Amino acid sequence: MLELKNLYKDYRAGHISPQKALDGVSVAIGPGEIVGLFGENGAGKTTLMKCILGLIRYRGEVLLDGEPVTRRNIARLSFATCEHSFFPALTAEGHRDFYRMHFPRWREKRFRALLEFFSLPANRALRHFSTGQKNQFEVILALSQGADYILMDEPFAGNDLFNREDFYKVLLGILEPTETVVLSTHLLEEVERFVSRALLLRRGKLVGDASTLDLEERGGSLTAYVKETYGYEPDRVSRALDRLTEGEEEP
């Protein structure tokens, strides 16, 4: 179980008053869940992931099966980010050698299969990959590390729709029942069918937490739930257009 208890994070820049990136986020994520983390830009999704991984300072607690995240258990968490975490000068094979040596639960078979699935070259330095290939490799590393909790931050930025669709299907096919994925993305409609739970962030606060199964049973959809939670106004565009064209005379 990954538990976040009262996470707070402020960013300070010069003399500007601190900006709240996380404002008391508490949530528990169990084994086997596929969690979608949604929210507009600046809602705190990336910050939340970085706090879980201990990459930045924060207030509050992050517990992994009741224990704080330290060097001893951090290998149980993996991270795929659109900012990329691989070494550009290394090849895919070079990464495999390093990860296999450092992470005792490295999944060799999965790595090979995914590399083949995406047709990624094993002996070319990562800096020569296209953006889409880099994203794919980033995700492959995160899935092959042998982690129990796989955090993905906008992992498909730059990939085409077919690639993403295929990847979701492969993801569902390869995950073991105890593996947990936390997927931060803007592509709500795309992942709607793949996530089992949705967490909604707004201005650093957790404003929504729903299981997709519950939503379906109530006859709703994830998209509708997100729109409702964020107070989406369907007539917003028409109102704006009306205001813009008000008083304009016909030629």
Add this chain to the structure above:
Amino acid sequence: MRKHLAVLALWARLKLGKVFGLLVLMAVFEAALFGGRLLRAGEDPPLLEDLLWGISILCAATFLAVFALLCWEPGERRYTLGRLSVSEEAVVLWSAACNSVCLLALWAVQTAAALALCAWYAASLPPEYASGQTLFLAFYRLEFLHGLLPLADWGVYLRNLFLALALGFGAAVQPYRYRRSGKLPLLPAALAAATVVLFPQETANFQDNLTLLLLALLLLVRYGGYLIQGRRGMPDEAA
């Protein structure tokens, strides 16, 4: 230990080949430059210091290139290095050890190349110009050669060793420091520049030795302090 070895192997994979390539290039260019001028000289043997001038420039350029390579780290690494099962400080110390070995290798390769080139020069001299002492005297007389192989001048060996340790450590801590504070490598750059200027060493020049040693010591203390301070906290990067 396997996790530490993984970090060490990663560093070697990322840097060792490039450093080795630079050292080979340096030796090849030096041999070509030295040999070209020696062979063109004709009857009158040129002065050894004239032949070595280009070599010292090539050596300085290679040193700066190797040092820049050791300091350079792509930004992407922070997400991996920050979540390994060994501490970031351990990664830095392994890098420091490897960096120092690379700088010592540069010293060794340059000394071997200089010895070989000087032996070639001595062999090319007419018998009336050469003696069994030619090489020995050249390494005492010429500043660049004396900085490389100071013979009985033990202080210079210690200085070179200390410089390799300090520069290697500075090159390893700098990316760690940059990740946390965004500060540029002014102190390592100053020590590298001072090394280029003050490395050629005339016999018993205590003042230049002392300047380099003090700068190296300052770097070790300042960056060592930063590493200890960094252990107590995580970076606080912007959103």
